[in-house]
Amino acid sequence: MSILQVEHLKKTFNRTNVLKDISFSLEKGQALSIIGSSGSGKTTLLRCLNFLETPDSGIIRINGDVIFDGAQYSRLSEEEIRLRRLHFGLVFQSFNLFPQYTALENVTLAKKLLLKSQKKSGPDVLRTIDEEGRDLLRRMGLADRMYNYPHQLSGGQQQRVAIARALALSPDILCFDEPTSALDPELTGEVLRVIRSLAQQNMTMIIVTHEMAFARDVSSQVIFMDDGHIAEQGTSDEVFNHPREERTKHFLAGYNKS
Amino acid sequence: MKLIFEQMPVVFNSLNIGFLQTMRLFFVTLLGAFPLGLLICMGTMSRFKLISAYCKIHVWIIRGTPLMIQLLIIYYFPGLVLHKNIWGSGESGRFTAAAVAFILNYANYFSEIYRGGIQSIPVGQEEAGLVLGMTKPQIFFRIKLLQMIKRILPPISNEIITLVKDTSLARIIALQEIIWAGQAFLKGSQGISGAIWPLFFTAVYYLAATGLLTLGLGALEKKLEYFR
Ligand SMILES: Nc1ncnc2c1ncn2[C@@H]1O[C@H](COP(=O)(O)OP(=O)(O)O)[C@@H](O)[C@H]1O
Ligand SMILES: [Mg+2]
Numbered sequence: 001m002s003i004l005q006v007e008h009l010k011k012t013f014n015r016t017n018v019l020k021d022i023s024f025s026l027e028k029g030q031a032l033s034i035i036g037s038s039g040s041g042k043t044t045l046l047r048c049l050n051f052l053e054t055p056d057s058g059i060i061r062i063n064g065d066v067i068f069d070g071a072q073y074s075r076l077s078e079e080e081i082r083l084r085r086l087h088f089g090l091v092f093q094s095f096n097l098f099p100q101y102t103a104l105e106n107v108t109l110a111k112k113l114l115l116k117s118q119k120k121s122g123p124d125v126l127r128t129i130d131e132e133g134r135d136l137l138r139r140m141g142l143a144d145r146m147y148n149y150p151h152q153l154s155g156g157q158q159q160r161v162a163i164a165r166a167l168a169l170s171p172d173i174l175c176f177d178e179p180t181s182a183l184d185p186e187l188t189g190e191v192l193r194v195i196r197s198l199a200q201q202n203m204t205m206i207i208v209t210h211e212m213a214f215a216r217d218v219s220s221q222v223i224f225m226d227d228g229h230i231a232e233q234g235t236s237d238e239v240f241n242h243p244r245e246e247r248t249k250h251f252l253a254g255y256n257k258s
Numbered sequence: 259m260k261l262i263f264e265q266m267p268v269v270f271n272s273l274n275i276g277f278l279q280t281m282r283l284f285f286v287t288l289l290g291a292f293p294l295g296l297l298i299c300m301g302t303m304s305r306f307k308l309i310s311a312y313c314k315i316h317v318w319i320i321r322g323t324p325l326m327i328q329l330l331i332i333y334y335f336p337g338l339v340l341h342k343n344i345w346g347s348g349e350s351g352r353f354t355a356a357a358v359a360f361i362l363n364y365a366n367y368f369s370e371i372y373r374g375g376i377q378s379i380p381v382g383q384e385e386a387g388l389v390l391g392m393t394k395p396q397i398f399f400r401i402k403l404l405q406m407i408k409r410i411l412p413p414i415s416n417e418i419i420t421l422v423k424d425t426s427l428a429r430i431i432a433l434q435e436i437i438w439a440g441q442a443f444l445k446g447s448q449g450i451s452g453a454i455w456p457l458f459f460t461a462v463y464y465l466a467a468t469g470l471l472t473l474g475l476g477a478l479e480k481k482l483e484y485f486r
Contacts, residue, residue, distance in 0.1 A: 050389050082391055090389045096382035100404050100485040109400065110390035117393065151486040169390060 003028040009058030020228040029202035033215035036225035042208040051085040089171035093178045095158045097150040103161045104146040108133040136164040156187035176207045269456045276439025290361035295368025320366040332359040333431040356428040375410035408482040415475040
């Protein structure tokens with residue numbers, strides 16, 4: 001069974017249809033890249049999955065369980081939404097680290113608060129969370145940056161902290177919204193390397209990116225979005241090497257030129 | 259010169275009493291205006307149009323007119339127009355009226371500063387918290403509050419320093435604060451008259467108070483410099 005199934009998702013802002021009937025599924029352990037020109041609805045799709053936007057209609061299933069159903073959504077309490085969104089993690093284009101906390105605190109804060117609200121936190125638990133946080137930061141290559149504040153880190157380092165922060169809650173699916181778009185070109189490599197290593201460890205991921213070469217070899221599935229539709233989807237080889245749709249060919253040609 | 263030395267104990271005693279009243283007005287104003295400002299701020303940002311419009315007009319009127327007028331109206335209006343002395347008599351009545359006027363006035367300035375502070379926090383902070391499963395209160399207290407305090411501290415410090423000096427406006431309704439106490443020796447009081455130096459000397463009190471506050475608030479700002 002697919003870990004994620006999205007069926008007929010629709011989203012309208014004011015009167016513009018931003019997502020027009022989006023359906024796709026994703027298998028556990030796979031990486032899905034979403035490509036498409038700016039304004040095609042990629043960010044909105046990720047935000048819907050993370051409950052930052054409420055779709056107008058459609059269904060989202062995790063492991064077969066419905067976690068969102070447009071027909072019933074208004075009955076969910078804020079508390080239920082909060083727990084359901086934990087299936088997903090989201091790495092933002094602009095990092096959005098908490099400036100008053102160190103890298104390690106950024107990574108551990110949410111889990112500490114979560115366990116505290118479930119009355120499960122004691123000194124042992126807190127110590128374990130810290131240890132897990134340090135492990136995650138080491139995996140991100142930030143062993144010597146744990147006690148630095150965000151403003152003392154480069155953009156690439158900040159984004160790697162943000163990835164560790166998202167991983168700390170062990171989401172089923174980790175979403176990336178153009179994780180390298182706010183970085184200087186010489187810093188994109190270190191972030192892409194980290195995402196690539198997550199793919200090798202079979203982390204289930206949805207990656208919105210303009211790094212075509214990266215998308216081509218890191219992802220097993222690719223979706224090309226155009227004007228709120230999924231214009232084409234398939235394996236990386238199918239979409240990048242044998243695109244069927246004119247729109248896809250045209251979009252990819254624009255990248256190959258530059 | 260000899261005369262001034264003889265006058266000193268009497269004068270300083272009076273100035274100290276006056277300054278105590280100044281400081282009382284100062285602290286009571288802050289104590290009332292900090293929370294009331296938050297209430298007004300939430301009002302101006304309310305989703306309910308009626309509440310936000312009311313609060314915005316309130317802010318506009320209070321900030322658009324001199325504190326001096328507000329003091330006079332608040333002190334005299336109930337007695338002269340409504341024929342009802344709601345403030346009580348004597349110095350304590352004057353103090354209550356002055357405190358109400360100052361709290362109202364400063365709360366409206368604070369509310370605008372708070373609003374700027376709240377709106378200056380990027381939405382990404384809240385969204386990052388939400389995505390990490392935090393509750394709204396956790397996001398406010400653990401993430402946004404300190405960032406807000408850091409941002410509003412410089413403008414709030416300015417208002418606090420201004421307030422020290424503004425308390426002297428209460429002289430207009432004869433509150434016995436330090437200017438009143440100094441001026442008394444000009445007109446004649448406790449056997450001293452025509453003495454201008456006590457009035458000059460009140461400035462030293464103000465300078466000491468604003469100097470200390472500047473140092474303290476500066477240290478607080480420094481403490482929050484560890485993050486950006
Ligand atoms: N909060 C919003 N309110 C109104 N329109 C929005 C909002 N968010 C996105 N849009 C519109 O939706 C469309 C898709 O945006 P987005 O999902 O950000 O695209 P992408 O990430 O592919 O560039 C754009 O036309 C954008 O202007
Ligand atoms: Mg986008």
